[in-house]
């Protein structure tokens with residue numbers, strides 16, 4: 001069958017909402033070529049994301065044929081039973097309590113980043129605010145020195161942009177994280193080693209000390225999980241903040257509403273996640289023939305859970321293309337996944353978004369920041385992410 005939609009093509013992935021509506025109406029699962037299935041609807045995405053026996057995560061975003069040793073896999077690349085054990089450690093380490101405890105720090109970083117902007121003139125809010133804030137938040141939770149945050153962000157960006165998530169190789173083709181990114185891996189190992197001798201009150205120490213059914217994470221697994229926490233939330237949360245600010249500037253009435261009604265903030269964040277998902281789909285490998293809406297997905301077939309498409313399923317969300325800050329069920333979106341792999345970083349991402357909005361609205365009076373004349377929204381180049389590459393604004397803050 002001819003290709004109908006290619007989610008791995010950034011241009012198509014970001015500009016195909018009308019086509020996706022048609023595919024959703026056509027069938028719950030469509031053949032998108034190369035033997036790959038794309039799941040279009042909300043109920044079926046949830047059904048398959050729950051089914052870890054029938055749909056494996058091991059291949060993740062990896063190209064066919066790329067096999068990563070188990071102890072070097074991120075949490076999202078593990079299947080049960082390994083996944084169940086490691087996830088319990090991750091979730092226990094990254095509790096809502098540790099996120100809550102980090103909030104005053106995240107608030108102080110948000111304020112400091114906004115204070116650093118000039119009161120008049122132009123700025124790009126992506127490098128100035130939406131990128132550094134999530135990174136600083138994760139670095140703080142892990143307990144790493146604040147001054148290392150820019151270097152950690154540079155390593156993580158290089159890793160993501162090198163194509164490593166698909167190939168497990170660096171730009172020069174060297175296979176493996178420790179081998180291809182030795183400075184980054186060495187830095188993580190050194191921070192873990194420090195905590196082995198001097199435990200601290202941070203997420204890294206918790207990962208090191210927690211045991212699951214009498215077992216602790218092996219050193220390579222620990223390194224993979226710390227890397228996972230750094231890279232899992234970095235660009236995704238940056239895209240969420242970028243999308244939220246873009247919506248604040250462009251959705252009619254949204255800024256006034258959020259200024260006068262703080263209770264609407266969480267719903268605005270969920271609507272942003274639903275309509276502009278920082279992660280647009282979730283890949284799986286079918287390991288057991290499964291019939292969906294009259295179509296059989298065969299063992300061995302690759303399947304893409306089209307969560308961005310499912311987030312606009314009219315069966316669940318009325319007027320689904322509209323940004324509706326009063327939508328009661330907005331948090332039913334699938335942007336953080338669903339089932340056993342549901343994003344454990346969701347509470348952190350939501351807290352960072354709430355703090356960022358609050359700090360931004362407090363710092364700038366109404367109308368003090370607007371997109372530059374002629375601003376054109378350009379998506380970040382990553383095919384699986386939605387977010388503005390730039391947020392160039394004019395600031396007139398007369399206070």
Ligand code: HEM
Nearest residue numbers: 075076232233236237240278279335336337341343345349
């Ligand atoms: C807006 C921000 C974020 C979005 C949209 C997002 C999205 C996702 C999605 C869709 C999954 C499920 C993948 C699957 O089912 O295979 C996931 C898993 C995961 N996320 Fe996030 N994430 C975000 C922020 C974060 C943050 C801040 C962290 C870490 C601090 C994080 C760490 C992880 C980890 C470790 C997993 C693997 C969970 C598992 O497989 O059990 N994420 N994320």
